[in-house]
Amino acid sequence: MKKTFTAISLILLVTGILESCTRGIDVSPFTRVVAVADFTATIQAPDNLTVKLANKSKNAKSITWDFGDGSPVSNEAEPTYTYAAPGDYKITLKITSVTGIESTKEQTVTTKPVDIIPQINFSYAEDPANPLKIKFTNQSVNGISFTWDFGDGSPVSTEGSPEHLYAANGRYNVVLTAKSVTGNESTRTISIRAPKLTAPEKITIANPGFEMDPKDSYVVTGWEPVKISYPGSPGWGGFFIAESPKSGTRCLLFWTPSVDPGNGHKYELAYVGSVTQQITGLEDGKYTFKVWISSADMEGMYLIANGGGAEVKKAVGSNNGYTQLSIDFNVVGGTARIGFMMNRPNDVGDNWSPNFQADDAELWINP
Incomplete structure (x- = not known):
């Protein structure tokens, strides 16, 4: 009788254990996996129209991004998207888990681009x-x-x-x-x-013979004399008009700056100055600036030209009487500046007496 009772008790104990275990097990065909959609959106410089999306979702098997502007959806994990215009856009991320559970997150982004200026050429x-x-x-x-x-x-x-x-x-x-x-x-x-041009062609410039208007005004019609400075000196001098032209009645003269223009005429060399002319409406291309020069002891005197890039210059030097000098340069943008520059900022009082005269300037465009 005792053995029978023990056997029955054992059977009941095992049955209870099995029943308890069965109650804790999910006996459905599969276990549901929950999806959690999450992301961050960062506006990218410099255009501020591009959005970088970082996917923070959990348990995603499939991914769909809707950028809110009517463009096709994307299935990339972490796309970068550029909008065509500034504005507010609602981005929607929809994910699905392996068991078909869906999750969605929406976020509105505002694209406010900085001013973008076209560079034309x-x-x-x-x-x-x-x-x-x-x-x-x-x-x-x-x-x-x-x-x-x-x-x-x-x-x-x-x-x-x-x-x-x-x-x-x-x-x-x-x-x-x-x-x-x-x-x-x-x-x-x-x-x-x-x-296109097949041979050099002369361009019309203002007052190529450096005439004055009116005659006694020392105003050179069409040219822009610029007296920059007399370093270290209250001297006078610079670019003037002389009556020793190659042709016509006037030419351009450089006069030595002096600290004593009245008595003794002590020369003061320190001088930085220029006289130039700007020409507009030009074709882009290769150009030559020509001018007849009579010069001696002209260290620091240059022909100069600038067609929109780096300035080009050529030392005048010395010659015997009028000689035609030239300088080649490129024009980009339709505007050029031609002329003369004296650049001797450090010389003082060595009785330098230069001879410089310029006449009959020309500007040519080359094929």
């Missing part, structure tokens, strides 16, 4: 079969839309790099206007020739 080339047909190559930066005015009264073009057929030979001011993603506009005008 273009080149052009003739069609070998027709020199009046010009192919323009747009080299601008930060432009998203463009307007071309070909300078001949024809309709404008909004192509990126258009072709244009001119009706006749001539010079044309081509205007390219570009607009950036932030709505800022820039315009550049380049004077072109169709067909």
Whole structure:
């Protein structure tokens, strides 16, 4: 009887244990995995239109990003997306777990780009079969839309790099206007020739013979005398008009600065000065500035030219009577400055007596 009782007790104990274990087990076909959608969005410089998305989600098997601007969704894990225009956009991340549980997170981002200024440039080339047909190559930066005015009264073009057929030979001011993603506009005008130049051509400049207007005013019509400084001295001198021209009635003269213009005429060399002329509306290209010079002991005197880049200069030196000197330079942007510079800032009182006269200046454009 005792053995029977023990056997029954053992059976009941095991049954109880099994029943208890069965109650703690999920006997469904699979265990549900919960998905948690989460992300951060960072606006990127310098355009401030680009958003970098960092995915912080948990248990995601599939991922879908909606950028809120009507563009196609993305299934990348952590995409970087650039919006076409500033504004407020609701980004939605939807994820699904391995067991089909979905989770969604939304976040609104505001793109407020800094002003983006287009930098405009273009080149052009003739069609070998027709020199009046010009192919323009747009080299601008930060432009998203463009307007071309070909300078001949024809309709404008909004192509990126258009072709244009001119009706006749001539010079044309081509205007390219570009607009950036932030709505800022820039315009550049380049004077072109169709067909291109095949031989050097003389450009008209103001008062190439350095005449005065009125005669006794020491004002050189068309030129811009700039007396910069007399370092270390209250002296006088600089660029004036002389009556020893190569042609005409006047020429440009450099007069030695002096501390005693009345008696003794003690020379004071320290001088930095220039006389220049600016010419606008030029074609981009290669140019030559020529001028007839009569000079002696002219250390520190230069021909100078600047066509939009680094200044080019050439020492005048000495010669016997009038000699034509020249300097070559490039024009980029349609504007050039030509003239003369004296640069002797450190010489003092050694009785230097230079001889410098300039006349009959010329400016040429080269093929």
